[in-house]
Amino acid sequence: MATFYGVMAIVLWGGLALLGASTTDIPAFQLLFLCFSISALLMFCKRLLKKEPLLAKPQLNMQQWLVGIIGLFGFHFCYFMALKKAPAIEVSLIAYLWPMFFALLIAKKGNVLQALLGGLIGFVGVCFIILGETGFTYNQNYLVGYLLSACCAFLWSGYSWFQSQSNNHVDDIGWLSIAVALLSLCVHVQLENSTWQFSSIQIVGIILLGAGPVGGAFYLWDIGIKNGNKKLLASLSFSTPLLSAIALSVAGLNPWSTNILIALSLIICGGVIANTKLSMLKRKSHVIYKATD
Secondary structure (H helix, E strand, O other), X not given: OHHHHHHHHHHHHXXXXXXXXHHOOOOHHHHHHHHHHHHHHHHHHHHHHOOOOOOOOOOOOHHHHHHHHHHHHXXXXXXXXXXXXXXXXXXXXXXXXXXXXXXXXXXXXXXXXXXXXXXXXXXXXXXXXXXOOOOOOOOHHHHHHHHHHHHHHHHHHHHHHHHHHOOOOOOHHHHHHHHHHHHHHHHHHHHOOOOOOOOHHHHHHHHHHHHOOOOHHHHHHHHHHHHOOHHHHHHHHHHHHHHHHHHHHHOOOOOOOHHHHHHHXXXXXXXHHHHOOHHHHHHHHHHHHHHHO
């Protein structure tokens, strides 16, 4: 069941682009403040429904506070800053190295190369979705953006690995959300100018984002990586941009392409390789060898 929750987090992240289309006019850190505020509210709603103490203290030590805040806020901060320094397509591509890094971090000693191979194949699938036919052209002027994108990948993979090893309660995501919301508000005040009046469509978009990909998904991911199949979730994470492309296509905001099918095939192939036991692969290859001998 825990793995299912992790999969649901990935599905929600796949809807980020579609849901975010209604909030593109809202400054990034203002939107983060609103979404993480809703994320924190989810914790209190859950406690209210279960008749639990609303203000029960978080079960976080200092290290868990630091890693949680750096992971959640740092990832989004680096991502939005990277978008100011480099093209969005290339930023997204580099940031989506995180599932491969996560797979390597959780791989057992004898399966590191297997995890790397499966991750690379999955990442190639991501390339087909994000780059399409535009291609990746290195430009030294975008170097800062590339480095910030790489920071996103390291931050989220490191956060996911650390959380998978931690014993804190899932409710603590709510307390971390409060911290991230306050930090986002501070950055918004310093860097952004905007109004606090929103259209009805924007309000719906903010609520859905906060309840889903930029809020509720973090609770689901925490349950998944703590108690579920981490290797499988790492592999399935490569499907996030694929799900985004499919969602946008279904909504008529993005045309269908053969790249979607190619990406799907590669991501499935990479996932199978990363999650099949090495001994089983050797046994199958031995059977094939004997059959052709």
